[in-house]
Amino acid sequence: MQPRRLFVETYGCQMNKAESEAIVADLAAEGWELARKPDDADLVVINTCSVRETAEERIRGRLGWYRRLKRGRHFTLLLTGCMAERLGQRALEEFPEIDALVGTYGREGLREAVRRAGAGERPVVDGDGTFRFAARHSSGGPRAFVPVMHGCDNFCSYCIVPFVRGPEVSRPAAEVLAEVRALDANGCLDVTLLGQNVNSYRRGDGGTITFPRLLGRVAAEAGRIRWIRFLTSHPKDLSPDLIAVMAEEPRLCRHVHLPVQSGSDRVLAAMNRGYTAGGYLRLVDAIRGALTGVSITTDILTGFPGETEEDVRLTLALMERAGFDEAFTYRYNPREGTAAALLGDPVQEPLKLERLDRIIAAQRRIVVRRAGERLGKVAEVLVEGVSRRNPGELLARTEWDAMAVLPGDPSLIGRFVRVRLESLAGATFRAAIL
Numbered sequence: 001m002q003p004r005r006l007f008v009e010t011y012g013c014q015m016n017k018a019e020s021e022a023i024v025a026d027l028a029a030e031g032w033e034l035a036r037k038p039d040d041a042d043l044v045v046i047n048t049c050s051v052r053e054t055a056e057e058r059i060r061g062r063l064g065w066y067r068r069l070k071r072g073r074h075f076t077l078l079l080t081g082c083m084a085e086r087l088g089q090r091a092l093e094e095f096p097e098i099d100a101l102v103g104t105y106g107r108e109g110l111r112e113a114v115r116r117a118g119a120g121e122r123p124v125v126d127g128d129g130t131f132r133f134a135a136r137h138s139s140g141g142p143r144a145f146v147p148v149m150h151g152c153d154n155f156c157s158y159c160i161v162p163f164v165r166g167p168e169v170s171r172p173a174a175e176v177l178a179e180v181r182a183l184d185a186n187g188c189l190d191v192t193l194l195g196q197n198v199n200s201y202r203r204g205d206g207g208t209i210t211f212p213r214l215l216g217r218v219a220a221e222a223g224r225i226r227w228i229r230f231l232t233s234h235p236k237d238l239s240p241d242l243i244a245v246m247a248e249e250p251r252l253c254r255h256v257h258l259p260v261q262s263g264s265d266r267v268l269a270a271m272n273r274g275y276t277a278g279g280y281l282r283l284v285d286a287i288r289g290a291l292t293g294v295s296i297t298t299d300i301l302t303g304f305p306g307e308t309e310e311d312v313r314l315t316l317a318l319m320e321r322a323g324f325d326e327a328f329t330y331r332y333n334p335r336e337g338t339a340a341a342l343l344g345d346p347v348q349e350p351l352k353l354e355r356l357d358r359i360i361a362a363q364r365r366i367v368v369r370r371a372g373e374r375l376g377k378v379a380e381v382l383v384e385g386v387s388r389r390n391p392g393e394l395l396a397r398t399e400w401d402a403m404a405v406l407p408g409d410p411s412l413i414g415r416f417v418r419v420r421l422e423s424l425a426g427a428t429f430r431a432a433i434l
C-alpha cells in the first residue's frame with residue numbers, strides 16, 4: 001500500500017503548535033507519514049487562529065491557494081483550530097475546498113473525520129463540549145510543549161480566546177507528569193508547560209495542586225530534562241509562591257512572560273485586565289528582586305478603543321521602567337462577540353500604526369540596553385538547529401529564552417554548550433563556543 005502523506009500547517013500560539021504536534025503524533029500512529037510540502041500530501045490539516053482579523057485573512061488567502069491546488073489533484077483538506085471553531089458550519093459554506101471541519105472539542109474525532117471525508121462526506125465534528133487533552137504533544141526533538149490547562153475565564157474585553165477555546169480546564173497533574181516522564185525517556189531536554197493563564201491552574205487532590213506545586217512536581221520528576229519553562233502568566237494571578245518555587249528549583253528557567261497590554265490604568269480597566277500599572281510594576285520588582293538574571297517579556301496592545309496620546313505615553317513609560325527583555329506588540333483588532341467590539345474601532349489605522357512604530361522603536365532601545373548587559377558573559381545554551389539565515393551557523397536558546405547564533409557543527413544539535421555572548425543583532429546574540 002502507498003504511504004499516506006500528511007501536511008500540517010499551523011497558525012497562532014504555542015498551544016496551537018503543541019496541538020498540531022499531537023495531531024501529527026496521532027496520525028503517525030495510524031501510518032501517516034509527513035509530506036515535505038503540501039503539493040505532495042494526501043491530507044492537509046490547517047490548524048487555525050482567530051486572535052486577530054489579520055490572522056484570519058492570512059488563512060483565507062491560504063485557503064484560496066489550496067482551492068487552486070485542488071483543481072490539479074485530489075487531496076483531503078481539513079480545517080481545525082480556533083477559526084474553525086469560530087466559523088463552524090459557515091466555514092464549509094464560505095470555503096468549498098474544505099472537506100472536513102474539526103472544532104475545539106472535536107479533536108478526538110479528527111481521525112474519524114479524515115475517514116469520513118475519504119468516504120465522500122463533509123463532516124463537521126465538534127464533540128460533546130468536554131475538552132480532552134491529547135496524551136502526547138511532541139514528535140521528538142530536544143524541546144517540547146506540554147499543555148497543562150486549556151481555555152480561559154478572564155474575558156479580557158478585546159479577546160476572542162474565551163469564545164473559541166471555552167472555559168478554563170486544568171489537566172490532571174498525573175497526566176502532565178506522565179507526559180513529562182515520556183518526554184524525558186525520549187531524550188527531551190527543554191519542556192514548556194502551556195496554558196492561556198497557567199497561574200490559575202488548579203486540579204487534583206481536591207483542587208489543592210496550584211501551579212507552583214505542579215511546577216515543583218514536574219521539576220522533581222523531570223529526570224534528565226534540564227530546563228522547565230511555562231507560558232503564559234497573567235499578572236493578576238502570579239503569586240509569591242510561584243516566585244519562591246522559581247528561586248528554589250534550579251531547573252525552572254528564569255524567564256517570565258507577563259503580558260501587560262497597556263501602561264494606562266484607564267485602558268487596563270477598559271480591557272478588564274484586573275491590575276493597575278503600579279501593581280504590575282510591583283510584581284516586576286518582586287520577580288527581579290528574587291530571581292537574579294531573570295528575563296521578563298510581555299505583550300503590548302495599542303489602539304484599543306479610546307486610547308489617547310496620554311495612554312500611549314504611559315505605556316512607553318511603563319516599558320522603560322519595567323525594562324522588558326522582549327515585547328510582542330500588536331495593534332488592536334475588533335473581534336466579533338467580544339465586549340470591546342461594542343465600542344467600535346475609533347482609533348484610525350494610520351494612528352494605530354504610528355503608535356505601534358513608536359512602541360517597537362522604544363522596545364528596540366530597551367533590548368539593546370537589557371541584552372547589552374549580558375554581553376561578554378558566559379552562558380549555557382541548548383542548540384536547537386541550523387540557522388535559517390546562515391546554514392553554516394547553529395541556532396540555540398538560552399535559559400532566559402533569548403536566541404543565539406553560533407558557528408558550530410550540526411552534530412551539536414540537541415546538546416547543551418557553553419558559549420560567550422559576543423554581540424547582538426536585534427534581540428539575537430551572536431556567540432562563540434568556549
Ligand code: SAM
Binds near residue numbers: 158160161233261335
Ligand atoms: N493569555 C495571554 C494573556 O493574558 O495576555 C494572551 C493570549 S493572546 C492569544 C496573545 C496576545 O494577542 C495578547 O496578549 C494580546 O496582546 C493580543 N491580542 C488579543 N486579542 C487581540 C485583538 N483583538 N487585537 C489585537 N491583538 C490582540
Ligand code: SF4
Binds near residue numbers: 152154162196234
Ligand atoms: Fe485572552 Fe485575556 Fe484570556 Fe489572555 S487572559 S487569553 S488575553 S481573555
Ligand code: F3S
Binds near residue numbers: 012050051
Ligand atoms: Fe489563536 Fe486560538 Fe491561540 S485564537 S492565539 S490559536 S488560542
